[in-house]
Amino acid sequence: MKRKKIPIHIDELNEVGVSVQVLNIDKTKTHLLKAHRDEYYIFLLQEKGNLKVMLDFDAIALNSSSFIFIKPGQVHYYLPEKSLGWVVKVSPAIIEKKLRDYLDKLASQSVAIADNHKLVSIFKLIDDTLQSSNINTFEVKEIQFYVNAFAAMVCNVFSSKESRNLNPQSRLMQIKSTFKQLLKEHFRTLKKPAQYADLLHISTAYLNETLVNTTGFSTSYWIQQELFLEAKRLLHHTELTAKQIAFELGFEDHTYFARLFKKVNGLTPIDFRKAYLDLSN
Numbered sequence: 001m002k003r004k005k006i007p008i009h010i011d012e013l014n015e016v017g018v019s020v021q022v023l024n025i026d027k028t029k030t031h032l033l034k035a036h037r038d039e040y041y042i043f044l045l046q047e048k049g050n051l052k053v054m055l056d057f058d059a060i061a062l063n064s065s066s067f068i069f070i071k072p073g074q075v076h077y078y079l080p081e082k083s084l085g086w087v088v089k090v091s092p093a094i095i096e097k098k099l100r101d102y103l104d105k106l107a108s109q110s111v112a113i114a115d116n117h118k119l120v121s122i123f124k125l126i127d128d129t130l131q132s133s134n135i136n137t138f139e140v141k142e143i144q145f146y147v148n149a150f151a152a153m154v155c156n157v158f159s160s161k162e163s164r165n166l167n168p169q170s171r172l173m174q175i176k177s178t179f180k181q182l183l184k185e186h187f188r189t190l191k192k193p194a195q196y197a198d199l200l201h202i203s204t205a206y207l208n209e210t211l212v213n214t215t216g217f218s219t220s221y222w223i224q225q226e227l228f229l230e231a232k233r234l235l236h237h238t239e240l241t242a243k244q245i246a247f248e249l250g251f252e253d254h255t256y257f258a259r260l261f262k263k264v265n266g267l268t269p270i271d272f273r274k275a276y277l278d279l280s281n
Contacts, residue, residue: 006037006234006237006238007035007037010039012038012040012089013090014130016140016143017040017094018126018130019089019130020087020088020123020126020127021088022086023044023046023086023087025078025080025081029080033078034077035054035075035236035237036075036076036077037072040092041069041070041071041072041090041095041103043067043069043150044062044067044086044087044088045066045120046064046065046083047065047086047120048064048084049064049083049085050082051083052078052081053068053070053110054077054079055068055074055075056074056075057276060109062083066110067110067111067112067113067116068111069103069109072092075233075237088147094144094147094148095147099148099155100151101181102158103151103154104177104180104181105176105177106158108158111157113157119150122146122153125146126143126146126147129143130143172210172213172214175202175207176210176211176215179200179219179222183196186199187223187230187249188230188248188249188250191227191250192223193220193223196219196223207219224260227249228261228264231245231257231269232276234248235273236276242254242268242269
């Protein structure tokens, strides 16, 4: 039976805010086989084997040497397969802002890796330091250094897949990145382009022009995408009614929500729910 809410895994990290585990997802890990969110980043490196990750509405198959990361708040679950590798969980507070901003803006989150030697070495360094019976202040700094070196390596791996038409440090890219972060934080309460433009201290027209130039889509498009991604998550993984979901997402008129959902997605909320079976059950 579906739940009223999508579970979120919290308070699973130690006081350092980092954990390293050998990749081991089997049928006994029931909490990982059901749709859930985490409050931290998950970095998963598969060295051998096959693993399937359901990330929102994408089925991502990891074959042989592959890497995937999951952002805080993303709905996901795993389909158990024979797989060998490492899993690192990291509190967002530990990762430097520039690296975190780069990770958060990435649309693609998985990649095949021909040479994983450096990543595995960093995993082992973090793990070895965490094994200390009484981690002191210097060891905490050491772990944080390793984590950010690792995050920089991950960003470098993905940078080769990114478009190089615009300088990542340009004003336009900075606006786009900040807008995407604000959108994730406020999409339930702020639904108008002008509200995000105000937060960015720029005009609504300039924000729209920036997003069209850097992404190909308007401000309204991205607001709707974020809203209805969350709506789809709730329709797919919970038993909340369309009316309840509308109110949870900040719509005062649930009939307007239903009309807008159909306009954007081509299906009513009820038809969407019927069309997508919850494979995690």
